[in-house]
Amino acid sequence: MQPLKPEELEKIKKDYPQAAPEDVERYQELLSKRFTVDPDRPSPQAAPLRDLAKLGKPGAPEDIETELQELHQRIFRKTAKPR
């Protein structure tokens, strides 16, 4: 997965000032981890999934997608501008 360009990261910080840096880091981590699971044969990938579970991280693709949705909403939500 292509890393975020510096200007893209700056734009996120500027446009979504409420986005917590740890949320953005976790969001990138999960986007990347999505591709480490064979989408057609998730079971042969059991070893890496177990490794993720050991680290207290999601152990199944659906867990990754659920958390990604939550992070996406949290990072990219529009806040009301002060009048």
Add this chain to the structure above:
Amino acid sequence: MAEIVVRRAGAAKQYPFTICTAANPALETPWNSGVFVQDPIFTAKNSFLAATQYIEDCLFGSIAGIKEQLLSDPAIGPNVRVISIWDPASAVNSANALVAQDGVSNLLIPRRTQIQAYVSSYSVGGQAITADVIYAVSASGSHNRASTWFTSDDDNRPGVPFTLDAAAQTHRFFSDIPGTIAVHSSVSDVTPLHEFQHAISSYTNGSIVDLYVDSGLAVNCKVGRPIPSSFCVYNGSTFLSDPTRDTLGYPPSWKSYHCALIDSRYPAVMDDYYKASTGNPLDCQNDEITRQFVLDRIRAKFSR
């Protein structure tokens, strides 16, 4: 009419190691929605041709100033076949949607089974194209970030055995599904090389992962603290760890660590190449295990 161009002939054999680029006829938007629209790439042939040229130049180390010369070795390069597919007559439907737009990011996502079927529906010299790595090139107006699925090896067919630490594995000759990449037509920097190294790696025989996040166990990534001096033992040779992650440093919260770099002044190609201290991603080279492992996978496929 489809234009199938053999840009590099590769080895004269039935199954030469093959890299393919294909213009993406349709986009699924968003990913897994079942909604398909035309990809703008067919209104921009020059951008497809430029992207194909850039991908090839990046892999073969012929971009001015690029340091990583992965496929430029005279024992490697001439054996690699490169093909491009441009077929503006392809209908807009699920079968021809090689790329999806992610619903939670600006990632382009390869639809790998569709990519494999699409490419193999074309022939060169009367033989259906069998590719090892395929780039689907999109001109999406909203999504521009590349992503990749690793290769799903055919573990029922032979290969070249290797050992990684205590594990015996195999660089397989053939795949069930090749490595697939979705990339934007504006692709630049070392992105084609970064994605290629994901794509050539394997779900069952060693994966190459991103090093700019706290990744899990893989060929190029280990987990644990303190960082040991030895990163791994591959085919009997010891590879050292990178104790400092070049100039970037490991964030205190991370548990992962990486292999020693070929040039420790710059991030690895699989790390955040945009953070090279010179500001030039082309300065980045691989870490030692990534280069060795990727070249060994390619050499194994040469021998099929």
